Amino acid sequence: MSLDVPVLPLNxxxxxxxAPRLEPRVCLADLPLGAAAILGEADGLxxxxxxxxxxxxxxxxxxxxxxxxxxxDPIEVRVxxxxxxxxxxxxxxxxxxxxxxxxxxxxxxxx
Amino acid sequence: xxxxxxxxxxxxxxxxxxxxxxxxALLGNPNSGKTTLFxxxxxxxxHVANYPGVTVEHREALVALGGGxxxxxxxxxxxxxxxxxxxxxxxxxxxLLGRLPGTPRPSVIIAVVDATNLERNLYLVAVLRELGLPxxxxxxxxxxxxxxxxxxxxxxxxxxxxTKVVAVAAAxxxxxxELREAIAAQQSVPPVPAHEPPVNASPEIIALGQxxxxxxxxxxxxxxxxLWAVALNAGATNAVQFSEPVRGLLSRIDGAGIIERAVASRxxxxxxxxxAVTQQRAPDALTxxxxxxxxxxxxxxxxxxxxxxxxxxFGALFQTLFAGIKPVMDAIQDGMHGxxxxxxxxxxxxxxxxxxxxxxxxxxxxxxxVVFVPQIVVLFLFLGLLEDSGYLARAAFLLDRxxxxxxxxxxxxxxxLSGFACAVPAIxxxxxxxxxxxxxxxxxxxxLISCSARLPVYGLMIATVFATRAPVLGFIQVGTIxxxxxYALSITAALCMAALFKRTLLATAPxxxxxxxxxxxxxxxxxxxxxxxxxxxxxLIDAGTIxxxxxxxxxxxxxxxxxxxxxxxxxxxxxxxxxxxxxxxxDSQLAALEAxxxxxxxxxxxxxRLGHAIEPALRPFGWDWKVGVGLIAxxxxxxxxxxxxxxxxxxxxxxxxxPESLQDAMRDDRDEAGRPVHTPLSGLSLMVFFVLAMQCAxxxxxxxxxxxxxxxxxxxxxxxxxxxLGGSFIVYQGGRWLGFT
Numbered sequence: 001m002s003l004d005v006p007v008l009p010l011n012x013x014x015x016x017x018x019a020p021r022l023e024p025r026v027c028l029a030d031l032p033l034g035a036a037a038i039l040g041e042a043d044g045l046x047x048x049x050x051x052x053x054x055x056x057x058x059x060x061x062x063x064x065x066x067x068x069x070x071x072x073d074p075i076e077v078r079v080x081x082x083x084x085x086x087x088x089x090x091x092x093x094x095x096x097x098x099x100x101x102x103x104x105x106x107x108x109x110x111x
Numbered sequence: 112x113x114x115x116x117x118x119x120x121x122x123x124x125x126x127x128x129x130x131x132x133x134x135x136a137l138l139g140n141p142n143s144g145k146t147t148l149f150x151x152x153x154x155x156x157x158h159v160a161n162y163p164g165v166t167v168e169h170r171e172a173l174v175a176l177g178g179g180x181x182x183x184x185x186x187x188x189x190x191x192x193x194x195x196x197x198x199x200x201x202x203x204x205x206x207l208l209g210r211l212p213g214t215p216r217p218s219v220i221i222a223v224v225d226a227t228n229l230e231r232n233l234y235l236v237a238v239l240r241e242l243g244l245p246x247x248x249x250x251x252x253x254x255x256x257x258x259x260x261x262x263x264x265x266x267x268x269x270x271x272x273x274t275k276v277v278a279v280a281a282a283x284x285x286x287x288x289e290l291r292e293a294i295a296a297q298q299s300v301p302p303v304p305a306h307e308p309p310v311n312a313s314p315e316i317i318a319l320g321q322x323x324x325x326x327x328x329x330x331x332x333x334x335x336x337x338l339w340a341v342a343l344n345a346g347a348t349n350a351v352q353f354s355e356p357v358r359g360l361l362s363r364i365d366g367a368g369i370i371e372r373a374v375a376s377r378x379x380x381x382x383x384x385x386x387a388v389t390q391q392r393a394p395d396a397l398t399x400x401x402x403x404x405x406x407x408x409x410x411x412x413x414x415x416x417x418x419x420x421x422x423x424x425f426g427a428l429f430q431t432l433f434a435g436i437k438p439v440m441d442a443i444q445d446g447m448h449g450x451x452x453x454x455x456x457x458x459x460x461x462x463x464x465x466x467x468x469x470x471x472x473x474x475x476x477x478x479x480x481v482v483f484v485p486q487i488v489v490l491f492l493f494l495g496l497l498e499d500s501g502y503l504a505r506a507a508f509l510l511d512r513x514x515x516x517x518x519x520x521x522x523x524x525x526x527x528l529s530g531f532a533c534a535v536p537a538i539x540x541x542x543x544x545x546x547x548x549x550x551x552x553x554x555x556x557x558x559l560i561s562c563s564a565r566l567p568v569y570g571l572m573i574a575t576v577f578a579t580r581a582p583v584l585g586f587i588q589v590g591t592i593x594x595x596x597x598y599a600l601s602i603t604a605a606l607c608m609a610a611l612f613k614r615t616l617l618a619t620a621p622x623x624x625x626x627x628x629x630x631x632x633x634x635x636x637x638x639x640x641x642x643x644x645x646x647x648x649x650x651l652i653d654a655g656t657i658x659x660x661x662x663x664x665x666x667x668x669x670x671x672x673x674x675x676x677x678x679x680x681x682x683x684x685x686x687x688x689x690x691x692x693x694x695x696x697x698d699s700q701l702a703a704l705e706a707x708x709x710x711x712x713x714x715x716x717x718x719x720r721l722g723h724a725i726e727p728a729l730r731p732f733g734w735d736w737k738v739g740v741g742l743i744a745x746x747x748x749x750x751x752x753x754x755x756x757x758x759x760x761x762x763x764x765x766x767x768x769x770p771e772s773l774q775d776a777m778r779d780d781r782d783e784a785g786r787p788v789h790t791p792l793s794g795l796s797l798m799v800f801f802v803l804a805m806q807c808a809x810x811x812x813x814x815x816x817x818x819x820x821x822x823x824x825x826x827x828x829x830x831x832x833x834x835x836l837g838g839s840f841i842v843y844q845g846g847r848w849l850g851f852t
Contacts, residue, residue, distance in 0.1 A: 045367055047196050047346055050374075051625055054192045056231050058375040070414050071512040076628065080230045085508045085626040087515075 026096040028063075029075060029088035034102030036064045040095030048090050056080040057094065132183045134215055135174065135294055136206055138239075139223030140232050141189035142501075142629040144251035144281060148223055149186045150638060151281040152290065171214075176295035185214060191231075193238050193339065194346040198547035201350035207244060208327055208351070216328070219297045221290070222248050226256045226263055226278075227400070227630070230378070230385050236272060237377045242339060243305035243331030247293050248276040254283070259398035261391045268388045273303050282635065308334035309376035310369060316341060319360040326354060338373050341366040404501075404630040411505050421509055424502070425528055428493050432486055432532035439485040447478035467670060468663075476662030479748065479809065480655040483535050484647055490529055490536040491643045499634035507626055515624070517610045520549040527553070527605065530560030534810045535654070538817055539646060548617045554817060555827055556609045558810050561601035561802055564749040568801045569597055571753050575774045576794035593795070601802045604834065650813070657812035665747045665808075668718040677715065681708045710761040718743050732800070732836070733793030733843040735782065745806045752801075790852045796843040804835035 028037055039061045042049045056079055057063065066083065067076035074085045139145040153172035174184040187206040188199040195201040202211065209216025222239060224232040239246045248268070256263060269276040275293045279286030312320070312334035320337025323329070329336050343351060345366040353361070397405065410416050451470040458466045497503040507522050514523055522544045529537035537557045544550040573590040580589040684704055688697070713719045722740035729739050737759045744755035753773070760776040780788040805811065805828045814824040 041371065045345055045370060048625065050194060050342065050346055050370065051192060051196055053371060053374045054194065054234060055625060056234070056378060058378045059371075060375070061378075067408075067412055069412075069508050069512060070418060073512050074508060074624065074626070076412075076508065080228075082228050082231055083628040085504075085511070085624075085628060087511075087624050090624070 026099060027092050028065075028094050028096050029091040031065050031096075031099060032102065033065050033067065036062055036100040038097040038099075039063055040097045043093045043095065049093060052084075052086065052090065052094075055084065056082075060097070132173070132181060133219075133298060134209075134217040135182045135184050136217035136220045137184060137186045137223060138203060138207065138220055138235065139189060140191055140225060140228075140235065142627065143189065143223045143225040143228075143232060145186065145189060145223045147635070147638065148221075148249060148251060148279060148281040148287075148290075149184065150641075151279075151284060151287045153184055174291070174294075176291050180295055180298075182218075182294065183214075185217065191235070193235070193242075194342045195350040196346065204350055207239075208329075210351070218245065219294055220244055220246050221294070222246050222274075224248050224250050225252050226250045227252045227259075227398075229263070229389065230381050233272075233381045233384060234377060236274070237306070237309075237381055238339065240272065240274070240306040241308060241331055241335035242329050243302070243335075244329070245297065245302055246272075246274045247290070247297060248272060248274050249286075249290055250276055250278045251281060253278045253286075254280045255400055259400060261389055261398070264388045264390075268384065271384045271387060273306070302330060305331040305335065308332050308338060309373045309380065310338070312337055312369070313364075315360070315364055316369070319357065319364065322357050322360065323353070326357065327351070338369065342370045342373070345370055400630050407631050408505070408628075411502065412508065417505075417509055421506055424497075425506075425524075428490070429528055429531065431489055431493075432529060432536075436485045436489055440482055443482050443485070444478060447474055447481070450474055464670070464673070468666065471670075472663040472666035473659070475666070476659035479662050480651060480658045483533065483650065483809065486533050487536045487539065487647055487650055488643055490540055491646045492639065494525060494540055495639045495642050496634050499632065499639065501629045501631045504626055504628050508628065511624065511626070517606045517613075519553065519606075519609050519613075520544045520546065523549065523553040523609075526557050527560055530557045530562060530605075533562050533564070534558040534560070534807065535650075535813050538810065538813050539650065541817070551818065551823065552609050552612045552617050554814055554823070555612055555830075556605045558805050558807065558827070558831065559601055559605040559608060559803065561598050562749075562807075564807070565597075565801050567750045567753050568745075569594055569798055571756070571774065571777075572789075572794040572798050575777045576789050576791045578774075579778075580791070593798070597798055597802050600799065600838075604803060608830075608834075650816075654809065654812040654816050657815065658809045661808035661812070662747060665718075665744065668721075669713060669716050669744065671717060672715065673712070674715050677708065677711055684708070706758075706761050709758055713740065713758050731844065732839045733790070733796045735788050737780075737788075738797060742800075742806075745801075747806075747808050749801060749806045792843055792846040792851050795846070796839040799842050800835045800839040802835075803831060803838050805831040 026037075028039075031037060039057055039059055041059050042053065042057075061079060064078040065075060066078050069075070069085070072088070074087045075091055076083055076085050077091070137145055137149055149170065149172075152174050170186040172184055173181050175181055185206060187203040190200040190203040192200065193204055193207075195204050205211050206214060207217065207220060220239060222236045224236060236246060236248060250263070250265065250268075253263070263278075265276050265278050275297065277286050277290045277293050279290055281287065316337035317333045318337070319340055320333035320335065323340045324331065324333060324336045340353070340357070340361065341364055344361045344364075411420055451474045454474065455466055455470055458469060460466075494503070497506070503522065503525075506524065507520075510524050514520065519527075523541070526537040526541045526544075529540055534557050537560070538554050541550050541553045541557070544553060573593055577589045577593055582588050583592065681704075685701070688700055688704065714723075718740055721743055722736040725739050726736040729735065729742075734742075737756065740759050741752040741755045745752040756777070757773050760773060760780075777789050778787070782788050811824040811828060814827060815821055818824070
């Protein structure tokens with residue numbers, strides 16, 4: 001696992017409009033499809049967050065956004081070799097340690 | 112008899128002394144191959160029952176362990192965690208702890224671990240080991256793993272976990288014998304020491320753990336057990352009822368931080384095991400099965416194609432349920448009718464009451480039960496295929512956004528859609544919703560969906576009161592608009608009530624939603640047919656007896672009390688029937704006579720008198736006593752309204768076969784003041800009543816069966832009746848106030 005990928009400045013993300021420059025926090029749910037994030041801590045503990053932790057979304061885990069349902073919610077992610085669908089409200093509560101953006105080719109393909 | 116008691120009784124019959132059997136529990140993640148393994152271990156002789164008081168299904172069977180030894184194998188609901196979130200998961204936990212009524216503590220737990228998804232599946236094993244519960248690991252899907260070019264060192268895994276690990280390919284029967292031997296051997300082996308706690312716990316947590324260990328009889332490390340109790344507390348479930356002192360300790364511990372660290376530490380431990388035991392040919396590449404799944408999903412979950420495929424699949428299901436299966440259902444009804452005629456000839460004509468009981472009570476009642484079988488078979492075959500192949504999870508993914516708006520679970524879609532055909536199979540289909548509250552909401556509102564049994568009623572009323580109206584804009588039939596409005600009303604009512612229940616009566620914290628998309632798998636036909644058969648047979652036994660009883664009860668309401676004078680008059684009139692020149696004329700005269708007396712008999716029956724008695728109460732809705740009698744009958748099944756009105760209007764049995772005469776009779780019907788009895792307004796009011804009211808004994812019987820008590824069907828009946836009366840009242844009085852007739 002490569003934990004040392006630097007956090008990209010936000011203005012380099014696909015959709016700069018959605019993530020204003022001054023906001024220091026990357027919102028996991030707003031990352032482009034194909035982006036891989038190393039998870040940080042979750043903000044607060046409720047039953048869903050606890051369950052997501054128990055399903056393997058622990059700090060340091062690599063998570064890839066693979067698909068959005070029509071309408072943008074829920075979001076399908078790949079984590080620890082399984083595919084989970086999570087609502088964006090829950091996903092947004094996980095901090096992001098670092099992001100690897102998809103290579104341009106995949107980005108276009110997914111579009 | 113409660114479910115557990117019944118299960119117990121059946122097992123006792125199956126094997127004397129079963130009560131002293133050791134319990135072996137089967138536990139695992141959903142989709143881990145647990146059911147296939149259960150079937151392989153028990154040779155598919157499962158007994159299915161509900162756990163008492165809950166709607167969670169419970170399967171158990173005797174398993175032969177070799178050497179004449181047997182054990183009770185209990186299949187616990189699939190779960191990802193020992194911190195339950197839904198009722199099903201609470202059942203799984205309580206099953207492990209031996210806290211389910213009628214099911215003692217298991218002597219061995221078989222943890223089913225899906226080898227294609229080792230890390231997440233081992234999480235459950237890690238917690239079980241910390242709590243000191245006796246575990247054997249059954250590693251399933253090994254064939255898929257090997258086909259993908261990955262090797263798993265089973266012996267090494269056993270060493271790391273400190274448990275026995277048996278690799279099984281249950282569908283092919285591989286490893287099943289070894290698993291049986293492992294279970295048998297485990298019974299005589301001293302317990303393995305539990306795993307170390309995942310993180311260092313504070314003295315408070317250790318003290319708590321000691322208390323909990325004493326209360327629940329757990330053998331694990333006090334720190335581990337304390338951590339688990341803290342997580343259980345944070346999970347906000349009351350799955351395990353702790354004593355007052357434990358609750359006091361818990362209230363003083365702030366679990367924030369340590370729970371996350373414990374989970375993370377467990378996963379670090381699991382990652383180490385994972386690396387130690389697996390060798391992948393190409394570690395980061397997608398495996399063969401993953402590639403196939405990804406390819407199918409690029410269509411099935413595509414933003415444009417996905418919804419289209421969804422609509423096609425469920426459109427086909429709906430079409431089959433609604434239209435495709437009609438010939439089969441007609442054939443069943445014709446067959447029952449033919450059987451009735453045949454039996455009538457066997458019974459002596461001197462005993463008309465016995466004849467009537469057998470034909471209109473018993474045979475009609477059995478027919479009312481059997482007629483649902485084709486729909487149940489089709490629906491569950493379809494659902495089973497979708498569930499086993501993995502598509503149902505995709506449908507929930509696609510539909511979650513739409514349905515979550517009204518507080519319905521993504522899987523509520525299937526029951527709601529099936530409800531347009533018939534609420535009975537639809538309510539049975541609500542089983543696919545794991546969360547009990549979500550399931551209850553779905554069960555409560557599904558009968559509001561306009562089912563096919565309402566169609567004859569809509570048809571009759573539209574033909575009676577709207578057919579003569581001039582088309583709107585010259586070409587749109589008024590009847591069409593009315594029909595569409597009824598369906599719109601039904602859908603609106605169902606969605607609004609779902610939203611209401613979800614916010615009030617069955618309110619939960621915003622429904623936690625984590626959905627796993629399992630890889631696509633080929634459904635297994637044998638398991639599927641077994642599943643369908645178990646649904647059908649249990650419907651026939653549990654709901655069928657109630658439906659039969661209600662049919663006979665209604666028959667009695669319509670046939671008693673009998674007047675000796677009326678019967679004597681009937682016999683006289685038959686004798687004095689003028690001998691007609693030809694047989695045809697004589698038959699029609701006889702039929703007219705029978706219809707006349709049937710009408711008089713009905714008027715004297717309890718139901719007829721009840722109709723008259725409630726007439727004043729029906730006036731504000733625009734109905735007379737005849738409709739009242741029809742309404743009473745229609746609580747058995749909605750479509751009965753048509754045949755009952757036929758009887759009331761003196762048209763004899765079988766009015767549904769020549770609808771025009773009934774429509775004419777109703778249209779020409781006048782009250783004392785000479786005004787028509789059936790007006791567009793009273794017809795509309797009656798149709799609204801039929802949309803909203805729970806007039807179906809079979810549905811009530813099914814709800815009782817699915818919820819385990821009469822409480823929910825009673826509530827459902829009451830709220831729908833209130834809704835229907837309110838709706839009809841508003842339509843009729845509001846319409847009159849606006850100047851309509």
